[in-house]
Amino acid sequence: MRVVLAGACAVVLAVASLAAAKEAASPYGVGTTLTAGTGGYRRAALYGDALWRVRDFSPYALAEFSADSDVRQFSLLGGTWKDLGRAFRVKGGAGLNFGKVLDTDDATTSFTLETGAEGDIGDAVAGAEYRFTSGGIGGSRVIRSDSDVLRIRARGKASSAGVASVEPESFTYHELAGYGSLPLGGTSVSLKLALGIPSYSDNVVSETLTWKIPIPEHLWVAPSLSLEQGRGSNAYGSLGLYWAF
Numbered sequence: 001m002r003v004v005l006a007g008a009c010a011v012v013l014a015v016a017s018l019a020a021a022k023e024a025a026s027p028y029g030v031g032t033t034l035t036a037g038t039g040g041y042r043r044a045a046l047y048g049d050a051l052w053r054v055r056d057f058s059p060y061a062l063a064e065f066s067a068d069s070d071v072r073q074f075s076l077l078g079g080t081w082k083d084l085g086r087a088f089r090v091k092g093g094a095g096l097n098f099g100k101v102l103d104t105d106d107a108t109t110s111f112t113l114e115t116g117a118e119g120d121i122g123d124a125v126a127g128a129e130y131r132f133t134s135g136g137i138g139g140s141r142v143i144r145s146d147s148d149v150l151r152i153r154a155r156g157k158a159s160s161a162g163v164a165s166v167e168p169e170s171f172t173y174h175e176l177a178g179y180g181s182l183p184l185g186g187t188s189v190s191l192k193l194a195l196g197i198p199s200y201s202d203n204v205v206s207e208t209l210t211w212k213i214p215i216p217e218h219l220w221v222a223p224s225l226s227l228e229q230g231r232g233s234n235a236y237g238s239l240g241l242y243w244a245f
Contacts, residue, residue, distance in 0.1 A: 027051050029218075029244040037226075037236030043068040056083040060093070073099025073137050077112065087120040091129075099137045110135020124182045131175040138173065172199045188212045196230075204230035218244040 028050045035043040047064035058081040065074050079093020095112040110133055118127025177194035189211050196204040210224035222240040227233070 027053075029242055031240060031242035033238050033240040035236055035238040038232075038234035041068065041236065057081065058083075058089075060091075062095075070102055071099060071137065072102070073097055075112075077114075079114065088117070089119070090117045091115065097133070097135065097137050101137065108136030110137050118179075124180060126178075126180045128176075128178045131177075133173040133175075134170065136170055169200075173197070186214060202231045204228055220244075 028048070030046075030048045032047075033043075033045045035041070035045075043066060045064055045066035047062060049060065049062045051058055051060045060079055060081065062077040063075070064077075066072075075095060075097045077093055077095030079091055081089050081091045083089050092115045094114070097110045097112065098107065099109075100107050112131060112133045114129060114131040116127060116129030118125055174197040175194055176197075177192055179190060179192040181188055181190040189209070192206075192208040192210075194206045194208070196206065198204070206226055206228040208224055208226040210222055212220055212222045214220050220240075220242040222238075222242065224238045224240070226236040226238070228236075
C-alpha cells in the first residue's frame with residue numbers, strides 16, 4: 001500500500017501553520033483540492049476551516065470530505081495554538097474520521113491526535129509536527145493511493161467468516177514532519193518533509209513543495225508537487241483553491 005502525505009493539505013491555513021493562517025486576515029475559509037499521480041491515482045476534497053484568537057490561544061477547526069477510487073471519508077479536526085512568545089508557538093489537536101473503504105459494505109472510523117511547534121525566522125516560518133492516526137480509515141492527512149492491502153485483508157476476513165459485510169482491519173499511522181515557508185514577492189513557497197510509519201506497510205518518506213499564489217478578494221491558488229519513497233517511488237500533483245471570508 002502506498003501512502004501520500006497530502007501536499008494539498010498545506011492549503012488548509014488554520015491547521016498547518018498559524019503564520020500562514022494570519023495571511024488570510026479572516027477567521028473562516030473554504031477550499032477544494034484535486035490530486036492526481038502515479039498509478040492513475042485521483043482524489044478530490046472539499047473542506048472548511050476556522051481560526052479564532054483568544055488572548056494567547058488560537059483555536060482552530062477543520063471539516064473535510066474527500067473521495068478517491070478506494071476511499072470515501074469525512075474528517076473533523078480541532079485544537080488550539082498557544083503563543084509562548086512573540087515568535088514561537090505550539091499546538092495540540094484531535095479529530096475523528098468517518099467513511100468506508102470501497103468493496104466493503106460497512107462504515108468504519110478512526111481517530112487522530114496531533115501536536116507541533118513553529119517559530120518565525122524573520123519573514124520565514126519553520127515548524128515540526130507529529131500526528132498519530134488509528135482505526136479502520138485514514139484521516140485528512142493520510143491518503144491511500146493503492147488500497148490493495150486493506151481490500152485483500154477485508155475480503156479475506158469476509159471469506160473466512162462466510163459473510164458479505166466486514167469491518168476493515170484496524171491500523172496505526174505515525175507521521176513525523178518538518179516544514180518551512182518563505183515569502184516570495186506577493187506569493188509564498190513552502191516545503192514539507194515527512195516520515196510516515198504505517199503498521200500495514202513499509203515506512204514512507206515524502207517531500208511536498210507548495211506554491212501559494214494570492215488572487216484579489218482573499219482568494220488563493222496553490223499548486224503543489226509531492227514525491228514519496230517507500231516500497232516504490234511515486235509522484236503526485238495537486239491544485240488547491242482557497243477562499244477566506
